[in-house]
Amino acid sequence: MAESKKRISRDERRIIIERQLLAAAERLMADGASFTELSVERLAREAGISRATFYIYFEDKGHLLRQLTGQAFADFTDAANNWWTVVDRHDPADTESSVRGIIAAFREHQHLMNAVGEMASYTPGVADTLRALMDSVITEVEGVIDAGKAAGIIRSDLPSHATATALSWMVERTCSQVIPAGDPDYDEDLARAMTEIVWSTLYCTPLTGRPSQ
Template sequence: MASVTRKPQANREERRGQIERQLLDATDRLMADGTSFTELSVDRLSTEAGISRASFYIYFEDKGHLLRRLATQVFADLSGAAAQWWEVADRTDPSDVYAAMAGIIASYRSHQPVLIALNEMSGYDPLVGETYRELLVGIAAQLTRVIEAGQAAGAIRAQLSAQTTASTLTWMVERTCHQNLPSQPGSYDAELARTLTDIIWGALYLQAPEL
């Protein structure tokens, strides 16, 4: 009798990740015309993503659960953009900070509808709000390590509280993008990236930027 082998858990997680990415792209497309997340039905989201309604409910309890998972995907993209600076911060090159800010802004533009939905639902869905805050706290924690390493190397101001400064800068970038980008054209993005770079560099580093 042939043995029955269960699919490894890794396969299920890989499939979940694939479906989450399909649903993230579908949500971005469907909300691009101004439709709110609350107006999107599970049927419409599933059809746009190319999956069945049954598949949706295999992986997600409801739309709130989906939004929390989409938040994880979006913030992975934002963290990936920020890593353009974090991973080479020991070079103390302001162009790395600029590349990170430009990447964050581009990711925000790409996922703007989902990020707007996260902000809206955070106000009345405690689980969404908690997820949103935890993701930003996670980004601030990574920036804290960058600041501490810079302080140890003598490049970043020693008097700064690394944790408080990282949290402040993280929320500054998040709020700035959320408040300004929806009402500004794409031509504004380079100016914003440069402004954020100047502010962050001036707050952290002992040497003046030369871009």
């Protein structure tokens, strides 16, 4: 029992440290530093931990980046759950709420996601992590589509996996490419446009012209 408690405590401690390092890395990158330039010592100091503590939990910066990417994706999927868990309500407001939440999370983590995109092009481990996280999202969306089909809400003629893949990557690529260069005021239009695409694809019911929420 004591061993189990110790293991749980260590896992919880890792999560806390990951969050501290995520916030630290994003502050430093927001100030103009690139992730590749950041030393372990600087990251640890900014996060309020020792260099030795860093190496207790992470092998190197590449390992850290993979873990931080998982933390960011957890925030994206938390936002998506606003729709995934209530798809049976067939309410466009749920879809729009999720899209807005995803955009907000991407904006919060834009510097991290820029680093992930850059390093994924030449670091196999980072690329594999990104692909695995996206595959997990696609599986969730595919389940939502299948559940909607079974309930007679979502179009039965849609190929579930292909549709989930296209929509998931559409959201990820749009956010990754548009948000870093875009003004936050543009997020409103972006949210409505992506909601329109998702809703029209799944339900074939245009939303254009409905009152703003």
